[in-house]
Structures are given as C-alpha cells and as structure tokens.
Amino acid sequence: MSRSDDLLAHLDRIQRQIEEASLNAGREKDSCRLLPVSKTKPASDLKILYDAGIRAFGENYVQEAVEKISTLGHQDIEWHYIGHIQSNKTRILAEAFDWIHTVDRLKIASRLNEARTGEPLNILVQVNVDQSASKSGVSLDALDALVEAIDPLPNLSLRGLMSIPDPTDSDHLKAAHDRLHDAFTHLQTAVSEPAKFDTLSMGMTNDLELAIASGSTMVRIGTALFGKRLPKE
Numbered sequence: 001m002s003r004s005d006d007l008l009a010h011l012d013r014i015q016r017q018i019e020e021a022s023l024n025a026g027r028e029k030d031s032c033r034l035l036p037v038s039k040t041k042p043a044s045d046l047k048i049l050y051d052a053g054i055r056a057f058g059e060n061y062v063q064e065a066v067e068k069i070s071t072l073g074h075q076d077i078e079w080h081y082i083g084h085i086q087s088n089k090t091r092i093l094a095e096a097f098d099w100i101h102t103v104d105r106l107k108i109a110s111r112l113n114e115a116r117t118g119e120p121l122n123i124l125v126q127v128n129v130d131q132s133a134s135k136s137g138v139s140l141d142a143l144d145a146l147v148e149a150i151d152p153l154p155n156l157s158l159r160g161l162m163s164i165p166d167p168t169d170s171d172h173l174k175a176a177h178d179r180l181h182d183a184f185t186h187l188q189t190a191v192s193e194p195a196k197f198d199t200l201s202m203g204m205t206n207d208l209e210l211a212i213a214s215g216s217t218m219v220r221i222g223t224a225l226f227g228k229r230l231p232k233e
C-alpha cells in the first residue's frame, strides 16, 4: 500500500470510530471533531489529508510547525498548537496559530494577548486532571480564578478546556475525563461568552472512546492516523 492509501484507510477508520463512539454515548454522530496530530510527520502527509478534506492540524514543536505552515498555507487550514509553551515563544505562537490548547498560567495568556493582532486567538486552558505535581496544566483548585483572569483579555477567545491525563487504566482515565467535563459545564455558566466556550479537547489514540463517552468535543489523534512517531532528535 502507498502512504496515501495507508493514511486514507486510517482516516476512514478513525472517523467511523468517532461516529460510533458518539452514537454509543447517545450523542450526535458529528458532535466530536477529529484533530489530526501531525508532529514529526512530513508536510507531504498533511497534504494527503488536506486533499481528503482535513482542514485542521495539531502541532507540538514551534519551528517544525512554522515550516509546515509556510509550506501548506494558512488561509483555509486551522493550525492548533498543543505543545508546551515557553514564554519566549509566545509571539510566534500568537502570529502563526489559530488555536492554542496548552495555556495554563496567566503570564502566558497575557503575553499571547499582547502579541495577537487581527482575529482573537482561540484559547483552551490546560488542566492537570491527575493532580500530579510534575505535570503541566492548572490545578482544578486554581482553574476558576485563571479562567476569570483570562476571560476579559480582548485578543483571546476563551473556547474551553484541555487535558492530557496519565495513560493509566480505564477507570482512572474515565474519572479524570469526568472531572474535566464537570469543570467545563460548571464554567460554561461563569464565562462572559458561554456560546463560545464550546470545546473540550480530551482524548488521544488510546482513550478516544472513553473521552467521547465523557463529553469530549475534540479528540487529538496522532498514532492511529500517522503510525508510530520516530523519536525526536
């Protein structure tokens, strides 16, 4: 099979999995979006998916992403940054991307807000759902205060929450997903534009069904679509 045949077969399988999981959860079959995670993959892979109708990609590494964005263009592709944010990269992130999933402190949000021009930048707040000290993401305890502080920033559009739970067993994962979903529904009544606070970025290759059952509206899928990643040099 050619690379194109492979990718299109994987895409078809994942789209059916997402629809099925949504229906099984008693939801509309198109109520959860697929975000293909293309980190470490060549622009030629993204082009194959683009030709099959995909218009959003998730990237983790700034330099690599900027190169792909200049190769593939920006006009009708939504670029999502899902990697760790260093504060000296906020300007380029605010200029190059449409969505940032990994905002977990006010300092970063303020810098993105200052650097952004034009359309507001779509922001998700990353939550540390496992409450583990070593991980990024705001704690559930500090989440409300952070959301309240980000909400009025004029060049950001606060769209929802995101998590990267530890890949534990399904009981723990489900509990982590349910905690994030609870926080999300609670915050929808607190933010200034509830209609825009519509995105729960939760679920990856190994927990996509569980995440959809717990209310995910966007699953970030790398391995199941592109195959294994080579270690980054």
Ligand SMILES: *Cc1c(COP(=O)(O)O)cnc(C)c1O
Pocket: 037, 039, 060, 082, 083, 164, 204, 205, 206, 220, 221, 222, 223, 224
């Ligand atoms: C790499 C990555 C993904 C994709 O993970 P897979 O298990 O390969 O589907 C999703 N989210 C984030 C934040 C990632 O870094």
